[in-house]
Amino acid sequence: MSLDGSVDRRKQPQTPSAGNGNGNRNGVVEDDKLTLGRSPNESHKPESYEDLKLEFSPLLFSSLEQYLPSNVLNLSRDLKLQYMRHILVRYSPEGERTRVQRHREYRKKIISNYQPLHRELYTMHAVNFFVPSFLKAINDNTKESLRSIMIEPSPGVYTFEMLQPHFCELLLSEVENFERWVHETKFRIMRPNTMNKYGAVLDDFGLETMLDKLMEDFICPISRVFFPEVGGSTLDSHHGFVVEYGMDRDVDLGFHVDDSEVTLNVCLGKQFSGGELFFRGIRCDNHVHSGTEQEEILDYSHVPGRAVLHRGRHRHGARATTSGRRVNLLLWCRSSVFRELKKYQKEFSSWCGECQREKKERQLLAVGATKLELLNRLQKSTS
Numbered sequence: 150m151s152l153d154g155s156v157d158r159r160k161q162p163q164t165p166s167a168g169n170g171n172g173n174r175n176g177v178v179e180d181d182k183l184t185l186g187r188s189p190n191e192s193h194k195p196e197s198y199e200d201l202k203l204e205f206s207p208l209l210f211s212s213l214e215q216y217l218p219s220n221v222l223n224l225s226r227d228l229k230l231q232y233m234r235h236i237l238v239r240y241s242p243e244g245e246r247t248r249v250q251r252h253r254e255y256r257k258k259i260i261s262n263y264q265p266l267h268r269e270l271y272t273m274h275a276v277n278f279f280v281p282s283f284l285k286a287i288n289d290n291t292k293e294s295l296r297s298i299m300i301e302p303s304p305g306v307y308t309f310e311m312l313q314p315h316f317c318e319l320l321l322s323e324v325e326n327f328e329r330w331v332h333e334t335k336f337r338i339m340r341p342n343t344m345n346k347y348g349a350v351l352d353d354f355g356l357e358t359m360l361d362k363l364m365e366d367f368i369c370p371i372s373r374v375f376f377p378e379v380g381g382s383t384l385d386s387h388h389g390f391v392v393e394y395g396m397d398r399d400v401d402l403g404f405h406v407d408d409s410e411v412t413l414n415v416c417l418g419k420q421f422s423g424g425e426l427f428f429r430g431i432r433c434d435n436h437v438h439s440g441t442e443q444e445e446i447l448d449y450s451h452v453p454g455r456a457v458l459h460r461g462r463h464r465h466g467a468r469a470t471t472s473g474r475r476v477n478l479l480l481w482c483r484s485s486v487f488r489e490l491k492k493y494q495k496e497f498s499s500w501c502g503e504c505q506r507e508k509k510e511r512q513l514l515a516v517g518a519t520k521l522e523l524l525n526r527l528q529k530s531t532s
């Protein structure tokens with residue numbers, strides 16, 4: 150482990166805790182044995198770290214110093230500092246910390262320089278954004294009203310009319326305007342995910358608030374009803390972006406699952422052929438590579454304005470867009486509650502197609518064994 154924070158994150162504990170129970174009795178400080186005391190040493194007067202330029206607040210080091218093991222306390226300030234930085238880097242998700250900070254600065258830079266073309270997109274105007282049938286179903290807010298606008302072509306995949314053509318046009322033109330600005334200013338933008346070389350993160354250039362509203366008021370009411378077992382009623386953050394496909398863009402997208410609990414995917418248009426979305430069943434982490442059953446196979450052709458809603462764990466991909474250009478709006482909706490619960494609960498994968506099959510198989514075997522046992526007993530008692 151180096152001090153510049155280049156730590157192998159896989160080796161870091163998942164849940165930070167002070168002290169791992171491995172003391173360093175011999176005064177030898179090994180990387181994996183760094184510990185802090187359980188209570189502060191009140192009689193120790195900590196040093197000042199104010200004169201140093203550190204990645205954490207100097208006050209944090211002064212406070213932390215009182216928790217150092219006695220054999221470290223009397224070392225030089227530099228060594229103590231080294232020891233504490235090791236601990237902070239290991240206990241705090243440091244990569245995450247700098248990543249979040251950098252991303253915040255990145256967004257600030259874009260938002261203070263980019264001039265939006267269609268300001269009306271940046272705040273929610275439901276009547277202008279959505280088709281009347283969708284709005285009515287959401288306002289009625291019953292299972293029946295939502296069902297009435299949906300088609301479920303394969304279990305767990307819901308499609309429905311959602312966006313007005315005019316809204317799609319405006320959003321497409323805003324994205325084009327943003328891309329133009331990126332090109333002209335040679336701004337280095339981050340793409341939506343590791344799989345797409347084209348496309349843009351809408352949250353990065355000012356649409357975050359509007360998309361939050363979209364998730365809370367329009368997607369949550371649906372996912373609460375259709376995806377309650379994957380945190381559908383507790384969605385609390387999102388990643389909103391557009392992807393662009395075509396001969397001069399990304400062509401297709403391999404088979405994958407999303408980093409989301411619920412994914413909204415709406416085609417914004419243009420003219421295109423190909424680009425079908427294919428689905429291959431819902432899988433948990435353990436079964437993401439398992440085979441597909443016949444009834445899990447679905448190929449869906451995008452229609453501009455029409456939404457597809459599915460669980461993030463529903464395996465899918467996009468076939469090649471063979472001509473024209475296709476742009477889709479993606480909203481990965483996440484639930485921190487669900488992610489937290491998932492860490493601690495076993496038997497959490499009732500929604501996984503493979504887990505369900507394994508469970509059924511176990512039940513069948515158990516029934517078979519019981520039958521056999523009964524038959525044997527019956528035979529014994531009659532003979």
Ligand SMILES: [Zn+2]
Binds near residue numbers: 498
């Ligand atoms: Zn499973």
